[in-house]
Amino acid sequence: MAGRVYLDWNATAPLRPEARAAMVAAMDVVGNPASSHAEGRAARALMERARAQVAAALGAEGADIVFTSGATEAAALALAGRGLQGAGIEHDAVAAWVDDTLAVDADGRVTVPEPGQATLQMANSETGVVQALPEGLAVSDLTQAFGKVPFAFNWLGCDMGLVSAHKLGGPKGVGALVVRPGVDVPAQLRGGGQEMGRRAGTENLIGIAGFGAAAEAAARDLADGVWDRVREIRNILVATLAASAQETIFVGNRAGDLPNTICMATPGWKGETQVMQMDLAGFAVSAGSACSSGKLRASRVLLATGYSPEVAGSAIRVSLGPAVRRDDVLRFAEAWLRQLGRHRSRAA
The missing domain is CATH 3.40.640.10 (Type I PLP-dependent aspartate aminotransferase-like (Major domain))
Known part of the structure; x- marks a missing residue:
């Protein structure tokens, strides 16, 4: 396992x-x-x-x-x-x-x-x-x-x-x-x-x-270019998720942004729920800054950027580091997309 x-x-x-x-x-x-x-x-x-x-x-x-x-x-x-x-x-x-x-x-x-x-x-x-x-x-x-x-x-x-x-x-x-x-x-x-x-x-x-x-x-x-490789793996994960999650909004991810960060919001699916589901599946992600996570509120960063409370409340952050491998992010994508499918079924 x-x-x-x-x-x-x-x-x-x-x-x-x-x-x-x-x-x-x-x-x-x-x-x-x-x-x-x-x-x-x-x-x-x-x-x-x-x-x-x-x-x-x-x-x-x-x-x-x-x-x-x-x-x-x-x-x-x-x-x-x-x-x-x-x-x-x-x-x-x-x-x-x-x-x-x-x-x-x-x-x-x-x-x-x-x-x-x-x-x-x-x-x-x-x-x-x-x-x-x-x-x-x-x-x-x-x-x-x-x-x-x-x-x-x-x-x-x-x-x-x-x-x-x-x-x-x-x-x-x-x-x-x-x-x-x-x-x-x-x-x-x-x-x-x-x-x-x-x-x-x-x-x-x-x-x-x-x-x-x-x-x-x-x-x-x-x-030594370690973070360039992190960016490549991050981009693989974004592409894999985006291909099957058309309703999900990916914030940032431009060439000049941090090479390791994905902020993604799926309206109607609470960020806290996603964090708990991913934790049970074996993946540590967050619903925002660690200093404000755990508080049941929408991301004030996304609110300040102009997103609605529904979108801001559905966001999670996935942040990678040099120890994260391609296989790790593909496993995460599989687990997250599985939960997205269940969310869609419940919402239908």
Whole structure:
């Protein structure tokens, strides 16, 4: 009997072996990075190596990499109290801090009239749509794009970026705020002055070591064309499903979008129902962002893009990764189409 197939990589990616090895090694480093003795210096060296790995993978050499507990904390650090403009497609961690005033077109793309007063994600976790970031943008959520599509923070022209380790095969509970030199970021957590005075508290050395190793490995995969192969498998799955599911709407999937993401809506068939049916069949998919799934509501990303509540409530997200094979997605297609046939019979 075939095992389960994990198709929810946008929620979290499996831990990379490089990250696991780095974390295990870091467990034996006893010093506090803030201490001046030999043990403390060893811990500091390990942390700064990881900082350099993350910066290199992001193309952010020279920028400040401020380690946080994840992209959610990085968003709060960057956005709290600033009153920036945003759009209805932003992740909940960003949407909590912005004014929802930027319009979204039918393709899920956003025009930003005043970039210096706005935040805009690079890639949407639900639809896979990748935005063209305007020069001078205040903040960009780079979490889903990091490691999947080529970019360099230093070329984007934005002041700050948000990233998270577990989206690219690092550990959960660690991320970073990337800050262009000269940009002022008032601390939210005050105390010992760690992280260049921007985030007090003893750093999560084990998680940071894993983040650095994962970022380095992710950059190598991207350069080696791993995600081009993921895109090929994604396209096979889309073609297979679309051939037999004419009523299903496929959102995004353009050449410039995330290479691994399928957002598909079948009006009248609730997304939560599909997720449960696929889970029982051995496939992990989601009904939207992991931070908002489980809530019985239509995707606000699709609502903001102009889809009806019926369509938005019927959407599921299938997100692939390098470990997913062609046979895996064909098995998924067979199982999903079988359930679609049953749904049609019940609706007739």
